[in-house]
Amino acid sequence: MSNFELLCAIVPSAIIDTLWMTCASSFFAFLFGFPLGLLLYATSSGNLFQNNWINRPISAIVDSLRAIPFIILAATIMPITRIIIGKAIGNEAMIFVLSISAIPFYARIAELSFREVDRNLIDTVRAMGATRFQAIREVAIPETLSSLISGFTVTVITILAATAMAGFIGANGLGKLAISYGYQRYNLVVMTILIIILIILNNVIQWFGDRITKRIIFRCQGLQSSIKNLSKDRSNIFFEKN
Amino acid sequence: MKHFNTPLLELKNIRRFFQEAILDDVSLTIYQGEILGIIGRSGAGKTTLIRCINGLDRIDSGKIFFDGKNITQLNDSDRQLIQRRIAMIFQHFNLLSSLRVIDNVALPLKFVGYPKKKRRQLSLEMLDLVGLSDKASYYPAQLSGGQKQRVGIARALASNPVILLSDEATSALDSETTQSILELLVGINQKTGLAIVLITHEMEVIRSIATRILVLEHGRIVEEGMVKDVFARPQSTTARSLLQLMIPALPTKISEKLNPYHGQEAIIELRISGAEARKPFLNNLQGETGVVARIIQGGIDIIQGESLGHFFLAISAIDKKKLEKAREWLANHSDKSEVLGYVQF
Numbered sequence: 001m002s003n004f005e006l007l008c009a010i011v012p013s014a015i016i017d018t019l020w021m022t023c024a025s026s027f028f029a030f031l032f033g034f035p036l037g038l039l040l041y042a043t044s045s046g047n048l049f050q051n052n053w054i055n056r057p058i059s060a061i062v063d064s065l066r067a068i069p070f071i072i073l074a075a076t077i078m079p080i081t082r083i084i085i086g087k088a089i090g091n092e093a094m095i096f097v098l099s100i101s102a103i104p105f106y107a108r109i110a111e112l113s114f115r116e117v118d119r120n121l122i123d124t125v126r127a128m129g130a131t132r133f134q135a136i137r138e139v140a141i142p143e144t145l146s147s148l149i150s151g152f153t154v155t156v157i158t159i160l161a162a163t164a165m166a167g168f169i170g171a172n173g174l175g176k177l178a179i180s181y182g183y184q185r186y187n188l189v190v191m192t193i194l195i196i197i198l199i200i201l202n203n204v205i206q207w208f209g210d211r212i213t214k215r216i217i218f219r220c221q222g223l224q225s226s227i228k229n230l231s232k233d234r235s236n237i238f239f240e241k242n
Numbered sequence: 243m244k245h246f247n248t249p250l251l252e253l254k255n256i257r258r259f260f261q262e263a264i265l266d267d268v269s270l271t272i273y274q275g276e277i278l279g280i281i282g283r284s285g286a287g288k289t290t291l292i293r294c295i296n297g298l299d300r301i302d303s304g305k306i307f308f309d310g311k312n313i314t315q316l317n318d319s320d321r322q323l324i325q326r327r328i329a330m331i332f333q334h335f336n337l338l339s340s341l342r343v344i345d346n347v348a349l350p351l352k353f354v355g356y357p358k359k360k361r362r363q364l365s366l367e368m369l370d371l372v373g374l375s376d377k378a379s380y381y382p383a384q385l386s387g388g389q390k391q392r393v394g395i396a397r398a399l400a401s402n403p404v405i406l407l408s409d410e411a412t413s414a415l416d417s418e419t420t421q422s423i424l425e426l427l428v429g430i431n432q433k434t435g436l437a438i439v440l441i442t443h444e445m446e447v448i449r450s451i452a453t454r455i456l457v458l459e460h461g462r463i464v465e466e467g468m469v470k471d472v473f474a475r476p477q478s479t480t481a482r483s484l485l486q487l488m489i490p491a492l493p494t495k496i497s498e499k500l501n502p503y504h505g506q507e508a509i510i511e512l513r514i515s516g517a518e519a520r521k522p523f524l525n526n527l528q529g530e531t532g533v534v535a536r537i538i539q540g541g542i543d544i545i546q547g548e549s550l551g552h553f554f555l556a557i558s559a560i561d562k563k564k565l566e567k568a569r570e571w572l573a574n575h576s577d578k579s580e581v582l583g584y585v586q587f
Contacts, residue, residue, distance in 0.1 A: 124336040127296045128350040128401065129326040138349065142340040220339045221383040 003189045010177055015197065017091055018173035021163045024095045026156045029102035033155070034148075036062070036103065037110025038136070044111075048122065048132045062104040070101050070162050074169050089170030098166065102159050109151035113144045146216040153209025157202055164198065174198055246273035246453070249310075250404055250437055251328070256294060256304030258461075264290045265301075266461040272405055275435040277428070279452030279469065281442060281484060287461040288441045292409050295439070297325045326354060329398035333410035335390040337382040343393050344369065344378040350401040368396035372426060388419035395426065405437045406430075412447055424451050445488050449473065449545055457481045470545045474515060474552075474577070490540040492554050496585060505584030508559040509538070510569070512551070513578040519549035523575060533557055533568035559584055 040062070042048050043055040068076065074097040078088045085093045117140050125135050141148075167175030174194055182191030251272040258265040265287050272278055282288050293299035294306075305314045308324050316324070329350075337346050347365040356364070369375045372392040382390055391411060398406055408427070412420040428451050431438050440452055448455055448469060455472050457465035457480050464478040473489075476482045492500075492509070500509060514523065519542055528534055540553030555572075559565050572579040 118336075120332070120334065120336050121338065123298055124330070124332065125349065125353070127298055127325060127328075127330050128353055129322040130353045131322075134353055138352065139338060143338060145340065216340075220381055 003187070006181075007190060007193055011174075011193070011197065014172065014174045014177050015201075017171075018160070018163050018175070018201070021091055021095055021098060021166065021171060021173060022156065022160045025098035025102055025159045025163075026152075028095070028099035029106045029155055029159065030152060032099075033103045033106030034110050036107035038114065038140075040107060040111040041114035041140070042132075042136065044115075046119075048135060062107055065101065065104040066108065068101075070097075071165055071168060073097065073101050074166070091171055091173070094163070094166040094169075094171035098159055098162055101162065102155055105158060106152065106155045109155060110148055113147040113151055114140055116147060117143055146213045146220075149216070150209060150213045153206060153213070156205050156209070160198070160201060160205065246276040248274040250274050250308070251295065252305075252307040253295070254305040254307070256301045256306065258287075258290055258294060258299065259302050264461050265294065268304075268458075268461070268463055270456060270463065270466075272437050272439060274404070274437055275431070276454055277431055277438045277440065277452045279440045279442065279448030279455045280458060281445065281448055281455060282458030282480070283443060283484070286458040288443075288458060289409070290461075291458065292330075292407055292439075292441050296328055296330055296407060297321050326350070326401050327403050328405045328407060329401055329403035330407040330409060331391065331394045331398050331411040333413050335382070335387075335394045337390060337393055337397075339382055341381075342378070343374065343380050343382065343385070346382065346393055347396045347400050350397060354401065364400055365396070368400045369393075371399065371430070372396045386419075387415050388423060391415065391419075391423055392426065395423075395430075399430065399436075403436065405439065408438060408440045408442075410442055411440075413442065413444065420447065421450070427451065443484075445484055449488065449543075453546060457484070468546070470548045470550065473543075473545050474513065474550050488543075490552050490554065492582070493539060496538060496554075497582075499585050500583035501586075502583050505559060505586040507556045507585050508565055509582045509585055510535075510555045510557060510572065511578075511580050511582055512540075512553045512555055512572060512576050514551040514553075514576045515548060518575055518577075519551040526575070527568060527571055531564070531567045531571050533564050533571075535568070554582075556585070 036058070040055065040058060043051040043058075045052065045055075065073070074081075074094075077097060077100060081093050081096050082088045085096050087093055121139050121143065122135050125139050126132075130138065163171065163173055164175030164178060167173060167177070167179045174197060178191060178194045178198075181187045182194060249271045253268060253270050256265055256268050257263060268287075268291065280288060280291065290299060294301050301314070305312060307313065308327075313321065313324055338349070341349070344362065344365050347368050348361040351361040351364060366375060366378060369378055372395050374389060374392050374396065377385065377389065377393075382393065385393065394411070395406075406427075412423050415423065424447065427438055430436055431451075438451075440447060442448060452469050455465075455467060455469045456463050457472070457478055459478070459480040465472060465476070465481045472481060473485065476485050476489075492511075496509065524535055524537070535555045535557045538554040538556050540551070542549050542551040544550070557565060557568055569579065569581065
């Protein structure tokens with residue numbers, strides 16, 4: 001089998017596997033990481049729901065999980081994976097492990113974003129008579145939206161990198177191919193192509209995340225309308241020339 | 243001169259401690275419809291005072307009455323009802339960058355639970371009041387500082403408050419914009435009878451629009467009175483030093499040479515007010531006593547519609563009889579005249 005035939009046979013399904021693991025894990029990372037980050041922010045000292053009894057233990061758990069390298073975490077929680085997913089290898093098992101490792105990661109990133117919220121804004125709406133929940137819903141979240149999204153982009157890319165590692169421990173996808181063809185058989189061509197695909201995936205995700213973030217920032221700075229006007233002006237020039 | 247005597251908010255002997263006393267036995271009353279200026283240097287306790295008034299800080303002792311009711315011990319949700327009657331504007335505007343101007347103005351109404359249509363309508367009315375209805379769909383980042391503060395004022399007024407707290411609201415603006423914001427505030431005060439509390443370190447702001455003034459120093463109120471009285475006769479050292487830049491002072495070149503006994507010229511400090519300040523008093527002095535006086539420093543200022551004059555005069559002291567006559571005339575035609583000393587040129 002030539003390299004080309006080989007690639008055609010194995011790469012498409014590998015890309016789908018990788019994307020599936022990345023998307024599903026990113027979904028869970030957001031679903032649990034976001035509220036966890038919000039909880040860490042809100043209960044930290046000097047903030048709306050200041051509570052050390054909640055903040056300290058959660059903080060400790062989040063930091064401990066983050067301290068364990070992904071591959072070791074995967075091996076450590078294998079029994080738990082087996083109970084919850086039914087098996088310890090395969091894509092679904094890896095989604096579970098990837099989520100467990102990405103949730104605390106995104107929680108910390110989200111917390112960092114929330115910490116950027118101007119305390120004066122919170123005070124302002126509190127003085128208007130907003131409840132603490134209203135202050136979070138109407139101020140903390142909308143004001144940090146762009147930073148929450150760029151943080152999420154970083155998380156997705158980290159998960160993408162981790163799926164490659166998951167190839168070592170029983171997940172399919174580009175990572176597994178890179179390991180079995182590139183590392184174990186030392187097929188340089190296949191390896192290079194796989195790396196290029198990973199780089200492209202990475203860049204597409206980053207580009208997409210940046211686009212959303214920029215749109216929010218531009219909107220807040222009122223640049224969207226001026227950009228629209230600018231392109232309108234350009235098209236006018238274009239038409240005039242013709 | 244209007245008199246304001248319906249108390250809205252009363253603070254009685256409030257204290258606030260951190261490591262040391264930030265507010266020490268502060269009592270003050272905000273009356274309906276007045277413009278009260280609270281002035282102090284940084285660190286005097288202005289911010290803490292305002293946080294106690296709007297309920298962001300708890301007080302350690304003392305009592306707060308709103309509309310005659312003791313609200314010191316109220317729980318959070320009851321306190322919120324009162325907070326909604328006390329609106330606030332800020333030095334840095336504190337607008338939400340993610341919301342359009344109209345949604346910023348509508349925010350307090352959202353907290354009260356008004357339906358969307360009503361919020362929109364009221365917010366547009368408020369924007370109209372501050373002259374920004376054409377900017378409703380802009381984002382704050384697209385506005386100038388003065389416009390942002392107008393949005394801040396519109397937002398504050400949206401919840402139909404009875405007291406408007408202004409925390410250094412003009413300190414970040416240039417003097418022309420400051421003036422237009424102050425005019426807007428006075429207009430609203432006269433139209434709606436809203437009480438305004440101006441917390442500031444700028445005497446100029448208080449001079450232009452306040453009726454009453456409180457001087458804060460080290461967490462205590464060191465002086466309290468009508469603006470025109472405090473400006474004419476500041477009692478506390480804090481008030482005097484804060485007013486220093488606005489009140490004429492004897493040039494140091496002359497005050498250094500001053501001696502209490504003899505010299506060619508006598509230096510007289512003179513304060514006049516009301517009708518006397520509108521007369522050509524130097525001319526009259528010369529006409530009635532034949533003494534010529536020279537102005538070294540001073541001028542006439544109009545505060546709260548009253549003319550206040552403060553002068554330093556030099557009068558020849560060679561003829562003691564004439565000088566005595568002039569002193570007598572000045573004493574009869576002024577609020578205060580005092581010979582500071584003599585100068586030998």
